[in-house]
Amino acid sequence: MAKRYNLFIVVGLLLILLGCSSTTPPVVHISPDVDMSFIKRVAVLPFKNLSEDRNAGEIVREMVINELLASGLVDVAYTGDVMAAMKRQRIKDPTSLSSKQIRRLAKDLKVQAVIVGTVSKYGMVRLGSISAPEVTITLMMADAGSGSIIWSVTLTRGGAGFMARHFGAKADTLSETALKVVREAILTLYEY
Amino acid sequence: MSIQKRRITRTRTVMLSFLLLCLLFLNGCGGTKLTVRLKENVEIDKIKRIAVLPIENLTSKRFAGEYVRRTVIAEFLSRGIDVIEPGEVTSVLRDKGVRTVSEISIEQLKEIGEELGVDAIISGSVGAYGISRGVSVSYPEVSLHLLMIDVSTGNIIWSAWATEGGPDFWTRHFGAEGLSLSETLQKVVEEMVDTLY
Numbered sequence: 001m002a003k004r005y006n007l008f009i010v011v012g013l014l015l016i017l018l019g020c021s022s023t024t025p026p027v028v029h030i031s032p033d034v035d036m037s038f039i040k041r042v043a044v045l046p047f048k049n050l051s052e053d054r055n056a057g058e059i060v061r062e063m064v065i066n067e068l069l070a071s072g073l074v075d076v077a078y079t080g081d082v083m084a085a086m087k088r089q090r091i092k093d094p095t096s097l098s099s100k101q102i103r104r105l106a107k108d109l110k111v112q113a114v115i116v117g118t119v120s121k122y123g124m125v126r127l128g129s130i131s132a133p134e135v136t137i138t139l140m141m142a143d144a145g146s147g148s149i150i151w152s153v154t155l156t157r158g159g160a161g162f163m164a165r166h167f168g169a170k171a172d173t174l175s176e177t178a179l180k181v182v183r184e185a186i187l188t189l190y191e192y
Numbered sequence: 193m194s195i196q197k198r199r200i201t202r203t204r205t206v207m208l209s210f211l212l213l214c215l216l217f218l219n220g221c222g223g224t225k226l227t228v229r230l231k232e233n234v235e236i237d238k239i240k241r242i243a244v245l246p247i248e249n250l251t252s253k254r255f256a257g258e259y260v261r262r263t264v265i266a267e268f269l270s271r272g273i274d275v276i277e278p279g280e281v282t283s284v285l286r287d288k289g290v291r292t293v294s295e296i297s298i299e300q301l302k303e304i305g306e307e308l309g310v311d312a313i314i315s316g317s318v319g320a321y322g323i324s325r326g327v328s329v330s331y332p333e334v335s336l337h338l339l340m341i342d343v344s345t346g347n348i349i350w351s352a353w354a355t356e357g358g359p360d361f362w363t364r365h366f367g368a369e370g371l372s373l374s375e376t377l378q379k380v381v382e383e384m385v386d387t388l389y
Contacts, residue, residue, distance in 0.1 A: 007208065055250035059319040062250075062337040066353035069229040078341070078348065080296040124325070131325055175320045175335035175355035179225055 026155035028188045034143065034150045036189070039112040042068065042141070043077040043105070045086070045094035047117040056122035060137055063182040064117065071190055077109045085109050099147025106144030113150070114142045120156075124174065127159060133174040134158030135181045141189075153185045224380055226354040228387045234342075234349045236388055239311040241274040242340075243281050243304070245293050248317035256321035259377065260336060264314060267381045271389050276308050284308055298346040305343030312349070313341045323373065324357060332373040333357030334380050340388075352384045 030036075044065050049057030065076050085108040086094060091101060095116055102114050121136040136156035143150045157180050172180065230236070244265050249257030265275050284307055290296055293315060296304070305313050316338035324333040335355035342349045356376050371379065 055319070058248075058317070059250050059335075062317050062319065063353060066227055066229070066337055066351050069348065069351045070227045070353075072229070076348070078298045078301075079294055080300070081298050083295045084297045171358065173320075173324060173331075173333050173355065173357040175333060175357065176225055179227070179353075179355060183227075 024156065026153050026184060026188055029149070029152040030188075031143075031148070031150040036150075039074055039141075041075040041077065041111045042113045042115055043082050043085075043109045043111045044068070044079075044115045044117075045082060045097075047119055047137075048095040049122075050118060050120045051122035053122045056119045057117075060117065060119045060122065060135075060178060060182060063178060064115065064139065064186070067182050067186045068115075071186055073190060077111055081109060097142070102142045102147040103144060112144050114144060116140050116142065121158075122174070122178065125158065132159045133172060133177040135174070135178045137181055137185060139185050151189055153188050155181055155185055157181045157184070224354055224356040224383045226352065226383060226387070228352045228384075229350070230387065231347065231349040236349075239273070239340075239342075241276070241310045242268060242312045242314055243276040243308050243310045244268070244278065245281060245285075245296070245313060245315045246278075247315075247336075248292075248294055250317050250319050251321045253321050256318045259321070259374075260316070260318045260381070263377050263381045264316075264338065264385075267378075267385045268314075271385060276310060281308065298341070301341055302343055302346050305341075310343060312343055315339050315341065320355065320357070321373070321377065331358055331370060332376040334373070334376045336380055336384065338384055350388060352387055354380050354384050356380045356383075 044061055047057035047061045049055075053059075061079075065079070068074055068076050085105055088108060089101060089105050091097065091105065095118065097105070097114075097116070106112070106114055117140065118138045119136070120138065121134050123134065124131045125134045134156070135158055136154075138154040139152070140149050141151040142148065158177050244261055247257040247260045247264070249255075261278065265278065268275050281304075284304055285293075285296075288300060288304060290300070294317075296315075301313055301315075305311075316336060318334075318336050320333045320335040322333060323330050333355070334357060335353070337353045338351075339348055340350035341347070356379055
C-alpha cells in the first residue's frame with residue numbers, strides 16, 4: 001500500500017513540476033480612457049536593439065508585424081512605406097519621437113497608431129552547464145491623434161524547462177522563445 | 193504475495209512506465225511553428241505568375257537570403273506557379289534605383305510588378321539560418337517571414353512567419369540523424385506555401 005502511495009507521490013510531483021513555471025507576468029499598461037476598437041491600421045517602426053545580435057531589432061519587428069496581421073486585429077503598413085515616410089519626415093531615431101512627429105508620421109502613413117519597440121535581450125545565455133535562449137522586449141503603441149502612449153508591454157521569456165534540463169525533453173529554440181514573447185505581448189492587446 | 197497480486201503490480205508498473213514515456217514523448221514533440229494570415233476574400237487561384245524579391249538576410253550567414261529565395265522559387269514552381277527569373281527581377285530593381293529591398297514602398301512594388309507582368313510579389317526576411325547549440329546537442333534552426341503583395345491593389349494578401357528547429361526525440365535520446373539545414377529550410381518553406389494552396 002505504502003509503495004503505491006509513493007509511486008503516486010512521485011508521479012504527482014513530476015506532473016506538478018511539469019506545470020511549474022518561473023515565468024514572470026508581463027508588465028502591461030493600457031490607457032483606460034482609450035477606445036482601441038477605432039484602431040484599424042498601425043505602423044510598426046524599426047525597433048531599438050540593445051542586444052548583442054545586430055539584427056535582433058529587425059527579427060522581432062518582423063514577428064510583431066506578422067503576429068498583428070495574423071491576429072486579425074489590425075492592418076499593418078508595409079515596412080517599405082514606413083521607411084519612406086520616415087525619410088520624408090526626416091526621422092532618424094524612431095525610438096525617441098515627439099508627439100508632433102508621431103502625428104505627422106501617422107498622417108503620412110494613414111494609420112491610427114504607431115508601434116515602437118525595444119529588444120533588450122535576444123540570445124543564448126549560460127545557465128550552469130547548459131545554454132538556453134533569453135528574449136526581452138518592450139512594445140509601445142502611441143495614439144496618432146494625441147501622440148501619447150496608449151499601450152505598453154514589457155516581457156521576458158527564456159531558460160530551459162525542468163523536463164529539458166533533467167529528462168532531455170525538447171527545449172525551445174531562440175526563434176521559438178522570441179515567438180512566444182511576441183505572441184504573449186500581442187495577446188495583452190487582444191485580451192483588451 | 194500471491195501470483196495474481198504480483199501480476200497486477202507488474203501490469204500497473206508497466207502502465208505507469210508507459211504513461212511516463214508518453215509524457216516524455218509529448219514533451220519532445222516540436223514541429224514547425226507557423227503563424228499565417230491569408231486575407232479574406234482573396235482568390236489565390238487567380239495568382240498564376242509571381243516574382244520573388246531578394247530575401248532580406250538578418251542572419252550572420254552570408255548567403256542565407258539567397259538560399260531561401262531559391263528554395264521559395266523552387267517551391268512555387270513545383271506548385272505550378274510561374275515564377276519570374278530572379279535575374280530579371282534584379283535587373284528591374286536596379287533600373288528603378290532600388291538599393292535595399294526593405295525600403296521599397298508599396299507604390300514601387302506595384303510599378304515593379306506591372307513591369308514584370310506578375311500578379312503578385314513575394315518579399316520576406318530570414319531571421320535564423322544555421323546550426324544552433326541546444327541543451328545537449330546541435331540542431332539546424334530556420335525562421336522565415338514571407339509576404340505576398342497583390343500587384344493590382346497593393347495589399348498584403350498573405351503573411352506567414354515560421355520557425356523549425358530543435359532536435360527531435362530520437363536525435364536527443366538515441367543520437368539518430370535529424371534533418372540537415374537544407375532539409376529544414378525546405379520543410380519550412382513547404383509548410384508555409386501549403387497554407388496558400
